[in-house]
Amino acid sequence: MSALSVSGVDKSFGRTPVLRHLSLDVAQGSIAAVLGPSGCGKTTLLRILAGFEAPDAGEVRIGGRVVAGPSGEVPPERRAIGFVPQEGALFPHLSVRRNVGYGLGRRGDRSVRVLEVLDLVGLAHLVDRMPHELSGGQQQRVAVARALAPRPALVLLDEPFSSLDAGLRGEVRSVVSAAMRADGATAVLVTHDQEEALSCADLVAVMQHGGIVQAADPITVYRAPSDLDVAEFVGDAVKVRATFTGGFAETEVGRLPLRAPLPPDGSGIALIRPEQFVVTNRNGSAAPSTEYGPAVAATAGQQSFLGHDALLVISLSSGAVVTARSLDPGPAGERPVWLSVRGPVNGYVRGGKTQRL
Amino acid sequence: MAAAVALLPLGYLVAVAARADPAVLLAQVVRPRSLMLLGSSVGLAATVTAVSVVLGVGAAWLIERTTLRGRRIWGVLAALPLAIPSYVAAFSWISAFPDLAGFSGAVIVLSLSCFPYVYLPTAAALRRLDPAMEETSRSLGIGPYATFWRVTLPQLRPAVAAGALLVSLYTLSDFGAVSILRYDTFTRVIFTSFNSSFDRTPAVVLSGMLVLVTAVIVLAEARTRGRARYARLGSGAARLSARISLGRMRTAAYGGLGLLAATALGVPLLSMAYWLSVGRSGELDLPRIMAAVGGSLVLAGGGAVVTMLLALPVGLLAARYTGRLPGLLERATYLGHAVPAIVIALSLVFFTVRYAFGLYLTVPLVLFAYAVLFLPLAVGAVRASAAQSPPVFEEVARSLGRRPRQVLRTITLPLAAPGIAAGTALVFLAAMKELTATLVLHPTGMDTLAIRLWTETSTRSYAAAAPYAALLMLVSVVPTYLLGRDRRRTGGLADLEPQA
Numbered sequence: 001m002s003a004l005s006v007s008g009v010d011k012s013f014g015r016t017p018v019l020r021h022l023s024l025d026v027a028q029g030s031i032a033a034v035l036g037p038s039g040c041g042k043t044t045l046l047r048i049l050a051g052f053e054a055p056d057a058g059e060v061r062i063g064g065r066v067v068a069g070p071s072g073e074v075p076p077e078r079r080a081i082g083f084v085p086q087e088g089a090l091f092p093h094l095s096v097r098r099n100v101g102y103g104l105g106r107r108g109d110r111s112v113r114v115l116e117v118l119d120l121v122g123l124a125h126l127v128d129r130m131p132h133e134l135s136g137g138q139q140q141r142v143a144v145a146r147a148l149a150p151r152p153a154l155v156l157l158d159e160p161f162s163s164l165d166a167g168l169r170g171e172v173r174s175v176v177s178a179a180m181r182a183d184g185a186t187a188v189l190v191t192h193d194q195e196e197a198l199s200c201a202d203l204v205a206v207m208q209h210g211g212i213v214q215a216a217d218p219i220t221v222y223r224a225p226s227d228l229d230v231a232e233f234v235g236d237a238v239k240v241r242a243t244f245t246g247g248f249a250e251t252e253v254g255r256l257p258l259r260a261p262l263p264p265d266g267s268g269i270a271l272i273r274p275e276q277f278v279v280t281n282r283n284g285s286a287a288p289s290t291e292y293g294p295a296v297a298a299t300a301g302q303q304s305f306l307g308h309d310a311l312l313v314i315s316l317s318s319g320a321v322v323t324a325r326s327l328d329p330g331p332a333g334e335r336p337v338w339l340s341v342r343g344p345v346n347g348y349v350r351g352g353k354t355q356r357l
Numbered sequence: 358m359a360a361a362v363a364l365l366p367l368g369y370l371v372a373v374a375a376r377a378d379p380a381v382l383l384a385q386v387v388r389p390r391s392l393m394l395l396g397s398s399v400g401l402a403a404t405v406t407a408v409s410v411v412l413g414v415g416a417a418w419l420i421e422r423t424t425l426r427g428r429r430i431w432g433v434l435a436a437l438p439l440a441i442p443s444y445v446a447a448f449s450w451i452s453a454f455p456d457l458a459g460f461s462g463a464v465i466v467l468s469l470s471c472f473p474y475v476y477l478p479t480a481a482a483l484r485r486l487d488p489a490m491e492e493t494s495r496s497l498g499i500g501p502y503a504t505f506w507r508v509t510l511p512q513l514r515p516a517v518a519a520g521a522l523l524v525s526l527y528t529l530s531d532f533g534a535v536s537i538l539r540y541d542t543f544t545r546v547i548f549t550s551f552n553s554s555f556d557r558t559p560a561v562v563l564s565g566m567l568v569l570v571t572a573v574i575v576l577a578e579a580r581t582r583g584r585a586r587y588a589r590l591g592s593g594a595a596r597l598s599a600r601i602s603l604g605r606m607r608t609a610a611y612g613g614l615g616l617l618a619a620t621a622l623g624v625p626l627l628s629m630a631y632w633l634s635v636g637r638s639g640e641l642d643l644p645r646i647m648a649a650v651g652g653s654l655v656l657a658g659g660g661a662v663v664t665m666l667l668a669l670p671v672g673l674l675a676a677r678y679t680g681r682l683p684g685l686l687e688r689a690t691y692l693g694h695a696v697p698a699i700v701i702a703l704s705l706v707f708f709t710v711r712y713a714f715g716l717y718l719t720v721p722l723v724l725f726a727y728a729v730l731f732l733p734l735a736v737g738a739v740r741a742s743a744a745q746s747p748p749v750f751e752e753v754a755r756s757l758g759r760r761p762r763q764v765l766r767t768i769t770l771p772l773a774a775p776g777i778a779a780g781t782a783l784v785f786l787a788a789m790k791e792l793t794a795t796l797v798l799h800p801t802g803m804d805t806l807a808i809r810l811w812t813e814t815s816t817r818s819y820a821a822a823a824p825y826a827a828l829l830m831l832v833s834v835v836p837t838y839l840l841g842r843d844r845r846r847t848g849g850l851a852d853l854e855p856q857a
Contacts, residue, residue, distance in 0.1 A: 050752070050756055051755075051756075052752050075755070075760075076752070076755040076756050077755045077756070077757075077758045077759055077760055078758070079756070080758075081756050082756060082757070083752060083753050083756035083757075085749045085752070085753060087749075089747070089749045089750055089753050091750060091753075091754075091768060091772075092772065093771050093772055102754065102757055102759075102767075103757030103758050103759075105758070143753075146753075146757070147756075147757075149757075150757060150758060156756075
């Protein structure tokens, strides 16, 4: 059963449509990331799920129960949700213990549960601190613990890590997603950071122009994006002209196998991820016959060294330019290279919209 | 209801004016006496505003942007004159320099009392200013003084204009100081004509003219605000601007600030001390002083409670909902700021005499007047303290299963409580110092500190007035200092920001 089911939700502010017939299903116990550029309406979606806004049309079910729909709205306090806003928003006048216990009322296991969820986020030792005595990352973890404490049917997180600096973000993110998994929580996380979405979610729903354009597991979204917009949003994308025939794409960088579902035969665009390129030196050596097929001659130019790897700008014989990711940047300056592509690529036919068919 | 409270007096004034014969009204308006009053009131307001702007901006620049020593102390000294009621300052000056009566005395006393209205917002604006703009200007080859004129000053304009507006409104509505200094403005003549004759037409006409002048000033200020934006663009932490070393001008700067502090604070204190020591040789009328203290406490305490009760819903509404109705409600309560106390008091007199004679000259009527006068103060405090708990707190609380009423009790009110308490204290102090409405409306036989001071001063028994002046100053200065200290200590929202 879906823990969350959104169907056909519309929402406008004045005359500006924000959500257009949006649908989304999230399975019990999984973490879904709604990924989209700023202004795509993802925060509005979250606020509708929480009950802070009412949809103009459509239906929202949490745990099978209709909480928003034609028949009316269930107020936020009766939706069994946990909400983690951007800056955590710990109640400044309450200690960590009372913040986390806020949603538990006078339940008998109150103090036990407070320590239990604080332990999940690794902060049980800070239970008597006041919010201003915590670092930003700790505040954020307490905010997650507070949301988890009443065992909500659904936890909603609004860009919860974006206010943290880069070094801290990864650590807090893994602690929080581990905590939510340990507690068996179902969660919807809203973010504009593709790395965040891909690394901690079971389901990535890419949102554009007020609707979900693709919802799938992170690997599928990255490797087989449903259209070029999605492809470019979830990672670096290299687009080359291609002719599709019999499951292969004929391109300037070779004859590349296409990933299913296959596009119709004809001309279109092949999508290659920069890390699919294999770059080797071409100092008079013959074309290496790699397992990825014959390599093409090209010239490596400008490089940006990123530490863990490097981006190379490579000019093809036609004058077209592609970007390749390489673990070994090689010597600086222009040099002749062999270029081949590893793994299957995605084909998209042209049209008004570059829709994968 | 709070808005109705605020609007009632003005509405009544309009109603009375509308019922009267237009020809009679017009005759009153164009009387030479009325026009002369218009000239003297506007002239005084303009002069006091100009002097206050020079003093306020100058002090703010010296204290915030130069390397003078003792900036914190200078800052406190420059803000303190605000705490001394202008009629107390007027008492101290006229008792020390009896020749000061008239225009020059009014300008000196009111400017020295009012310049902090310009100093405080200007200093705050200088502190908030993004140094990157001045630095950019300098990097483009513009010298420090030209940069101040071309970049810094234009950005200060809204702050200075807001301060100047307050100064001119204060001057126009001031009754105590001009009366004690015997300079005829609208307020003083309205009071005397109300006191001395049964024909209320002159008082109503003059009140109407006064209200019109204040309205013109408020509108003019709104127009000049212009369309430029003065906010910092982009994010990033603001740094502090580099301070300017004054070099040889240093001594002059210390001298100027010293003279300002000496005249604005020293003269009132010394003069009061002198009259107190003179008065000790006579008998100190203790029972009378205690009665006045009691009266002040009763009226100010009641006024603070009533005002805050009315302000709570308006302030909470204004902080939470941006819409036409809450905006209008809030603005209505701000009338108390723009309409002079004498006008509000008189309209309440007329109203009760005609429709509710039982209330005429009673404590409830005084409390009602305080509510009209001080609602802006209280609404502002409630609004600011409700902003201490941004809506996201309430949303989180509701998502955790609490009903709206429980959220109000467990989150919103606890977070707003310190601000509401401070707001109540502010109203209490303001009511304690209030002279005009109290004088017109107080029950016969009831004394307050302000009324005693006024009565004794108007018969020139300065020694007898001194204890009341001293008590009023004590009541004003000490809590102002405490409130200021408190506000610095609570970090408020700053604590919430991520610290990583």
